[in-house]
Amino acid sequence: MPRLAYLGPEGTFTEEALRLLDPVAERLPCATVSAALAAARGGEADGAVVPLENSVEGAITTTLDEFAWGEPLLIDAELLLPVRFSLLARPGTEIPHIKRVYTHPAAITQCRAFISRELPDAVVVAAPSTAAAAQEVSLPGSPYDAAIAARIAGEHYGLVELAGDVGDRTDTVTRFVKVARPGRPLPEPTGADRTTLVVFLADDHPGALLEMLTEFSVRGVNLTRIESRPTGDGIGRYFFHFDFEGHVADARVGEAIAGLHRICGEVRFLGSYPRADGVEPRVKRGTTDEEFAEAGDWLARIRAGQV
Numbered sequence: 001m002p003r004l005a006y007l008g009p010e011g012t013f014t015e016e017a018l019r020l021l022d023p024v025a026e027r028l029p030c031a032t033v034s035a036a037l038a039a040a041r042g043g044e045a046d047g048a049v050v051p052l053e054n055s056v057e058g059a060i061t062t063t064l065d066e067f068a069w070g071e072p073l074l075i076d077a078e079l080l081l082p083v084r085f086s087l088l089a090r091p092g093t094e095i096p097h098i099k100r101v102y103t104h105p106a107a108i109t110q111c112r113a114f115i116s117r118e119l120p121d122a123v124v125v126a127a128p129s130t131a132a133a134a135q136e137v138s139l140p141g142s143p144y145d146a147a148i149a150a151r152i153a154g155e156h157y158g159l160v161e162l163a164g165d166v167g168d169r170t171d172t173v174t175r176f177v178k179v180a181r182p183g184r185p186l187p188e189p190t191g192a193d194r195t196t197l198v199v200f201l202a203d204d205h206p207g208a209l210l211e212m213l214t215e216f217s218v219r220g221v222n223l224t225r226i227e228s229r230p231t232g233d234g235i236g237r238y239f240f241h242f243d244f245e246g247h248v249a250d251a252r253v254g255e256a257i258a259g260l261h262r263i264c265g266e267v268r269f270l271g272s273y274p275r276a277d278g279v280e281p282r283v284k285r286g287t288t289d290e291e292f293a294e295a296g297d298w299l300a301r302i303r304a305g306q307v
């Protein structure tokens with residue numbers, strides 16, 4: 001049975017994602033995303049489940065940065081989880097008496113309208129996770145009056161739901177990924193796959209980003225996410241995160257990645273894995289595996305003088 005680290009404690013959205021990704025795994029709750037990834041890197045766990053992006057808030061930057069630095073990890077699965085937030089408090093608490101709210105920063109952003117409408121005078125404090133907030137609020141003598149977390153976290157920590165669906169939108173989705181140390185075979189191509197890369201530039205020059213994008217464009221590879229993140233080496237120094245359709249076993253994807261490897265400083269491959277939404281790529285004319293193979297054969301023939 002694999003042991004998977006995750007952002008805990010019990011009752012986080014990440015735990016829900018882990019249970020859906022691997023219902024039989026042993027679960028190792030960690031205090032932060034970084035700690036969960038360190039457990040996977042160090043061998044304390046066989047892998048980890050972490051949030052990567054949210055449909056309202058965008059990228060989870062801690063995860064992006066962790067994937068770019070330190071010991072490499074490979075994504076082998078992803079999951080899209082609808083996230084619904086509740087306002088939770090100790091029994092007997094009433095909304096007008098709430099002065100201090102505790103929750104994860106992602107939840108603060110996603111519940112902004114509710115907080116300013118219903119809790120205009122409350123101080124909202126950032127917690128390590130939504131479930132950590134619920135756990136803290138459940139303690140007698142807690143300095144917080146309420147938490148914003150998943151309803152299930154409230155049930156787990158004995159809180160009552162004062163308001164449900166307090167997110168600004170009811171269709172918010174967080175994308176989670178499962179990662180493991182490299183060394184195992186990649187997931188087989190399914191025809192509806194995604195690949196993730198981190199790319200560092202060799203040097204800063206006009207058109208550097210365009211050159212990278214061209215490697216994808218000319219091979220008909222459709223990007224699904226692009227993000228720039230600071231390298232930390234000074235203002236204006238960035239590296240790039242890419243998600244795109246297809247599997248590294250696909251000729252067009254392999255050729256695009258090899259092209260980036262030729263022109264960039266460093267390309268870190270973060271995995272090819274089945275897409276959670278099952279969407280298959282629209283393959284442009286001239287970019288199927290057969291067409292790449294046929295073009296390779298043709299080139300070999302002309303190189304052999306068989307014109």
Ligand SMILES: O=C(O)C(=O)C[C@]1(C(=O)O)C=C[C@@H](O)C=C1
Pocket residue numbers: 007011012013014015051054060083104106107128129130131174
């Ligand atoms: O705090 C949690 O419950 C988490 O699993 C973290 C997290 C996040 O980092 O985005 C996951 C989903 C929600 O978007 C809010 C918080």
